[in-house]
Amino acid sequence: DSGVTQTPKHLITATGQRVTLRCSPRSGDLSVYWYQQSLDQGLQFLIQYYNGEERAKGNILERFSAQQFPDLHSELNLSSLELGDSALYFCASSPGEGNYNEQFFGPGTRLTVL
Amino acid sequence: GQSLEQPSEVTAVEGAIVQINCTYQTSGFYGLSWYQQHDGGAPTFLSYNGLDGLEETGRFSSFLSRSDSYGYLLLQELQMKDSASYFCAVRSRVYGGATNKLIFGTGTLLAVQP
Numbered sequence: 001d002s003g004v005t006q007t008p009k010h011l012i013t014a015t016g017q018r019v020t021l022r023c024s025p026r027s028g029d030l031s032v033y034w035y036q037q038s039l040d041q042g043l044q045f046l047i048q049y050y051n052g053e054e055r056a057k058g059n060i061l062e063r064f065s066a067q068q069f070p071d072l073h074s075e076l077n078l079s080s081l082e083l084g085d086s087a088l089y090f091c092a093s094s095p096g097e098g099n100y101n102e103q104f105f106g107p108g109t110r111l112t113v114l
Numbered sequence: 115g116q117s118l119e120q121p122s123e124v125t126a127v128e129g130a131i132v133q134i135n136c137t138y139q140t141s142g143f144y145g146l147s148w149y150q151q152h153d154g155g156a157p158t159f160l161s162y163n164g165l166d167g168l169e170e171t172g173r174f175s176s177f178l179s180r181s182d183s184y185g186y187l188l189l190q191e192l193q194m195k196d197s198a199s200y201f202c203a204v205r206s207r208v209y210g211g212a213t214n215k216l217i218f219g220t221g222t223l224l225a226v227q228p
Contacts, residue, residue: 002156002158004156033215033216035218041220042201042218042219042220042221043157043201043203043216043218043221044218045215045216045217045218048215055215056215058215088154090156090157092157101145101147101159101162101164101205102147102159102162103159103216104159105156105157105158106156107155107156108156
């Protein structure tokens with residue numbers, strides 16, 4: 001158990017819908033990262049937040065957005081869902097903004113878009 | 115851009131030694147990490163190399179040659195539980211400083227046979 005929690009564990013929805021994935025980092029960690037893992041692709045970095053502020057962006061679609069709240073939990077919002085958005089979405093956390101070699105991953109949310 | 119290459123699959127027998135190679139192309143290199151992921155599970159950190167040379171952690175070792183943009187993960191005394199996907203990941207630089215933004219390779223599926 002990494003100490004990172006993600007809800008829900010599974011999510012099934014229809015195309016065109018909007019969903020929110022939730023992540024609570026390890027106690028004391030200030031950075032949160034979101035990753036997407038599809039069957040035919042590896043782990044794709046989406047976005048990083050540090051202490052409430054966006055710090056780095058990866059291949060995140062405009063239909064996707066995220067935020068980190070004052071209590072440091074984070075939410076990833078996915079809208080106008082398409083079949084290709086079906087994937088495992090992981091959240092990870094680390095103590096600081098940089099110079100930390102290890103990220104701690106949550107169990108993931110499996111999103112299925114029908 | 116940034117890219118990492120690693121073999122898609124490797125098969126070995128219990129008790130043997132296996133090496134998983136990773137070559138990378140990136141700007142602002144800040145280190146190479148290795149993560150293990152069991153089927154459907156969360157990635158877990160194995161090792162990190164920031165400087166050239168070998169890092170050893172129990173049965174696992176990792177090597178880095180920055181001049182060759184190359185690294186490898188060495189697994190010794192293989193056990194059935196080592197069957198998993200192994201990802202190399204490059205820590206990259208944004209906003210003028212080090213960050214924990216990770217770019218992952220596509221992963222190597224290791225199958226350990228009895």
